[in-house]
Amino acid sequence: MDFFTAQDRARRLTGRLVLLLLLAVAALIAVASLAVALAVVLLDGGAFAAQPLARALEPRLLAGVAAAVILVVGLGSLVRHLQLRAGGSVVAESLGGRPLNFETRNERERQLLNVVEEMAIASGMPVPEVYLLEDQAINAFAAGHDLDDVAIGITRGAIEALDRDQLQGVIAHEFSHILHGDMRLNLRLVALLHGILVIGLIGRMLLHASSSGRRMRSRKGGGHVAVLGLGASLMVVGYAGTLCGNLIKAAVSRQREFLADASAVQYTRNPEGIGGALKVLAAHRLGSRLLASHAAEFSHLFFGSGVRTLPGLTATHPPLQARIRRVLPRWDGSLPPAPVIQPTPPRHAAAPMEGAAGLASKASIGESMPGAVVADALVADALMAEGGVADEIVASVGRPSAEDISRARRRLGEIDDGLIEAAHEPSAARALVYGILMGADAGSRDAQRQALVGQALPEVLRELEALEVPLSRLAPGQRLPLIELALPVLRRLSVAQLGRFQACLRRLMALESRPGALQWALHRLVLRGIQGERRARRDRHLADLSGPLSLLLSTLALAGQQDETQAHASVERLSAVLGVTLDFVREPALATDLDWAMSRLVRLVQAERAPLLAAMSCCVLHDGRIEPEEAELLSAVAWTLGCPLPSPERLAGQSVGGTA
Structure with a gap:
């Protein structure tokens, strides 16, 4: 699906x-x-x-x-x-969960954070908050209203009893609930x-x-x-x-x-991951039953049932044996030894396998997976002219693959260790974001640095100075994942710290002499990631949004091609394809104008977001290639529209008619 x-x-x-x-x-x-x-x-x-x-x-x-x-x-x-308006964090805290320390030295906790971060970056969505429930049962959940307020909770029993592949299968299962809209439905x-x-x-x-x-x-x-x-x-x-x-x-x-369960196999291409986790759960003496007083209220959110229920009509989860056989059709019914979990743990500050292909059809999702998700036939015809690459981009929304997860792990490994550590520490995370969002030209950077001296905290300024050299070595395509890693830490800032941070961000953008589209998109992503965005009614159609569409598509076309004539031609062709009158905007758009356009486009009905994303993809593809910066721009804008694209590395370097 x-x-x-x-x-x-x-x-x-x-x-x-x-x-x-x-x-x-x-x-x-x-x-x-x-x-x-x-x-x-x-x-x-x-x-x-x-x-x-x-x-x-x-x-x-x-x-x-x-x-x-x-x-x-x-x-x-x-x-x-x-x-529950605050999102998944309310659910996690009511179940007794505590936010996991991003600087933890516990090996199992660190492994969990790595798996969640890889899965989020591969999915093209912000890294969610991670909560640990000190419960020896094996269970997990995802809760939230939107991509901005997601929280993933997992029990101590799960991270102690499951190996990395099994843990990845459980996390992929929870990401499926996020990407398929289940978590919003569950909170309602x-x-x-x-x-x-x-x-x-x-x-x-x-x-x-x-x-x-x-x-x-x-x-x-x-x-x-x-x-x-x-x-x-x-x-x-x-x-x-x-x-x-x-x-x-x-x-x-x-x-x-x-x-x-089926989606977890499709994401990881490893049925033994989710299947092994289900078998360990079936063998565990405590099962999935949680001790939290509110467990019954949230039982339908959990990976396992979480509470005792009568079998049959009132059971919120299928029997474990049925779930295992769906994932592993050749399972012989044997279970691994019961896991041994330490009662009071210390607290510190894949390859494709047989059986995965047939699983999706059994879960009634395989028939629709390969098909194009672009509703409008005219849009589909236009995408064919781009060699099918834009079609692949739209079809990949909300469907990370095992290759995406591997790419995310590799990309994180290529980033300087000091920057990765900075993304997990409050003061350094603010400095990291400042450094990423500061302008490319020397004049803007000098003015922005001077402004930060008067507004930012001294410890943040010291971190910014320490990060100057590794930031200067950032490769194209590495800015977005660093921001995604930093967002959970930034959300935990106090009200005063958050207010100062937002004021500094606004000052940086105001002093930018030539703000590019990517810089604006990353700036908007940070603000939405830490403060969320007011939930707007989705009651507008593409025909109602000619002005915002013209501005956004013109900006994307100019960002992907310096030849104004080709960019103009691309917007004109999309105007005919979408059936919407579009005016090409030659002058570089101001950040305030782009914010205005996005505030209108977020009201677009869900059924017409696929054609919009297809049109956006065509704008960056019209010169025949997607550069890393263009992939980051497209991914960041798509995320603010609620359409999580997989890792930009999948898109970077692709060219019309093949891969460069």
Whole structure:
């Protein structure tokens, strides 16, 4: 399943969730009406007195109960939604996770960070926050609303029990949830179902208050009994809501797990990785069950079930044996020895294999993987004129390959070790970003450095001076991965530090005499990566965005070709292909103008993002080649549009009609 189809499918599933929730609320209203009617009868002192059924069906009572249930469910869902607005970090912290120290000396923790960083860079998305749960169970999860606020959590048991290939399979599984839109769907499901669970919590509170309140016991009449009955009834309603919620979660989650397992094989081309992890999980004495108090609420996010559930309709995950056989069709049923995990660990500051090809079809994704993801046939025809390279670029969105992961590992190995270390330390990470974003000409750099002396912290300035030599040796194509590595560290800055950092970034851009397109794109990527971007409604079509499209495509065409005539011709051809009137912009665009254009383009409907990405690719391809800087520019702009491209190294050096 391609990236754009998967994102649309996740949005359609959200609509189905709302429908299922409404059905569940209707059922709860019926049950609650009967419960309240019974409580009213007891409160009147008549144990099952005159016509309780008639009282239950009284219109005013039904209307009042329905309004109360809807209000409780609505408020409960809204409150939980607001609590989860910050993204995956809220989920990780509620499960007892702690942010993993990027400078850790623990070998297993360092290995985990390396695997996550390689996977993120290969996928063309920012490196997510990594949280460690000090739990001996084997489990993991990915949570967040957008690529900007993703958090990946993993248990101590997983990093201690799994080898590198198995750990990579688990992380690839979680990245599949990210790239297929599952994590956003899962958080919406948590918020929607929380309102139903609140009814049960209210019943529990009433039951507890009535059983422990002395004043309540001393009252005459049936008041005490009525409150007890109301509390017990609401608890029954709450349990019924929990059952409904589990059924809804199970209906959504099980097939998504099969898809994520299949995608992990496709990403790594190593079925023994994810398959081996599942076998170790099956052999582990503690399994995947987490001790966190909120585990049940987030059970559908986990790699394994995370909680005890009844098999069948309420299970959020398929049986482990079924998952293993999907990945390893020739599995003989044997399991490895049960892993031994240290109870109190110290805390410190692939090749293609048989069976992978058939897996995708079993998960119902193989049929659509090879196909073009460009919806418009005219766009597809235009891409053929570019030798099919742009078609490959669009088809690669959200689908990293084993080759991409290997390239990411190799590219990170080629970068100066001092710069890699700097990306993992708060002061040095800020200095690193300043150095990358400072202008190429001497005049701009001198003015920018002088401005930093007055605004940046002294320790950051010292780091910037120390990094000057390795930064001067940066090879084309190495800036973007360094920024991606630094983003998780920068997100952890205090409010004051973050404010100073953003002010320095704005000052650097203001003092740039000739800001290029790549410099603007990297600058925007950093700002969005640390502060996120306001979630805009996706309600615009390409035909509505002629001005922003003209500006962006003209900028990309000029960045890829100094010949203005060829760049103009490229934009004109795309105008005919897209069916949108485009005006070629000859003058270099200002950063503020490009920001304006992007703020409009992020509202583009999902179905038309593939043609846009295809058009962007054609702009940098029209001279017949993609240079490393152009690959970085295309990847950075695509990321800000929510379309994660794989490692730019896959794109760099490609030429029309073949690879140069």
